Amino acid sequence: MARLQDRVVIVTGGAQGLGEGIARRLSEEAASVVIADINGAKAKSVADSLIQEGQQAIAVTLDVAERQQMRDAIQTTVERFGRLDVMFNNAGFNRPLPFMEVDEDNFNSIMRVNAYGVLVGTQEAARQMIAQGSGGKIINTASIAGRQGYADFAPYCASKASVISLTQAGAREFAKNRITVNAFAPGVVLTPLWDGLEQDMIDRGVIKQKGEFIESFSSSILLGFPSKPVDLAGIAAFLASADSDYITGQVIMADGGMVLV
Numbered sequence: 001m002a003r004l005q006d007r008v009v010i011v012t013g014g015a016q017g018l019g020e021g022i023a024r025r026l027s028e029e030a031a032s033v034v035i036a037d038i039n040g041a042k043a044k045s046v047a048d049s050l051i052q053e054g055q056q057a058i059a060v061t062l063d064v065a066e067r068q069q070m071r072d073a074i075q076t077t078v079e080r081f082g083r084l085d086v087m088f089n090n091a092g093f094n095r096p097l098p099f100m101e102v103d104e105d106n107f108n109s110i111m112r113v114n115a116y117g118v119l120v121g122t123q124e125a126a127r128q129m130i131a132q133g134s135g136g137k138i139i140n141t142a143s144i145a146g147r148q149g150y151a152d153f154a155p156y157c158a159s160k161a162s163v164i165s166l167t168q169a170g171a172r173e174f175a176k177n178r179i180t181v182n183a184f185a186p187g188v189v190l191t192p193l194w195d196g197l198e199q200d201m202i203d204r205g206v207i208k209q210k211g212e213f214i215e216s217f218s219s220s221i222l223l224g225f226p227s228k229p230v231d232l233a234g235i236a237a238f239l240a241s242a243d244s245d246y247i248t249g250q251v252i253m254a255d256g257g258m259v260l261v
């Protein structure tokens with residue numbers, strides 16, 4: 001039997017990039033997948049393509065930092081698939097600024113989605129899992145930026161350090177309910193997020209053409225190349241499966257050997 005057969009999984013930020021890669025892999029392993037994203041049209045197109053491949057999938061539109069929208073997404077999941085087994089709090093974004101230019105809006109907007117959104121997703125998923133009474137798994141997308149500060153990414157780094165703290169705090173809170181809470185921390189993943197970062201750096205005159213920033217940022221990866229979502233999908237599937245049942249409160253570095261902690 002496939003490892004994720006009959007598991008019901010929500011992937012936030014599942015409409016593209018890493019979240020889409022995770023959703024596709026979980027789907028291949030027979031999970032029923034809910035693509036939850038602020039971009040409802042893209043979420044629907046990922047869900048439709050999974051359905052065409054014969055998988056079980058639906059799309060829901062939500063802003064992860066809006067509690068009622070998170071509740072509605074979980075309710076829709078339960079109405080459609082009967083339960084919730086795994087929550088991937090994966091949605092996130094970055095808006096880089098030089099350290100001295102970071103302002104309240106920049107800081108708060110990044111913290112709201114990347115950190116508060118993970119808190120809301122964890123609380124609401126746990127509420128459902130506790131009601132079901134059979135445990136569950138919460139998996140958060142952290143980052144190397146949660147382990148190491150980068151001058152132009154200060155709020156993003158703070159938000160990802162928060163993801164790690166929330167993972168540890170959640171693991172302690174929900175162990176009694178047999179809910180594990182873990183994170184994985186990618187380094188450089190080739191997704192649309194980097195297109196935006198490269199454009200920001202061009203606009204600020206830091207680089208001249210697309211590709212330069214990712215190339216310099218990737219130079220310290222021990223394995224010598226940046227990852228693709230598919231390189232991380234197996235780790236996500238492991239964390240969603242019973243194979244990881246004895247792991248909780250951990251952050252798995254998945255960065256090709258960039259930050260050694």
Ligand SMILES: NC(=O)c1ccc[n+]([C@@H]2O[C@H](COP(=O)([O-])OP(=O)(O)OC[C@H]3O[C@@H](n4cnc5c(N)ncnc54)[C@H](O)[C@@H]3O)[C@@H](O)[C@H]2O)c1
Pocket residue numbers: 012013014015016017018019036037038039062063064065090091092093113117141142143144185186187188189190191192193194
């Ligand atoms: N790409 C990388 O190099 C990298 C490295 C480390 C960690 N990460 C993390 O991986 C996660 C996914 O990043 P990605 O590279 O796939 O980015 P991406 O921009 O390609 O995809 C992010 C998805 O999240 C969605 N989203 C954004 N804000 C949302 C909100 N408020 N509510 C619901 N959905 C929202 C977007 O619509 C998009 O579909 C993020 O948490 C990011 O911080 C990425």
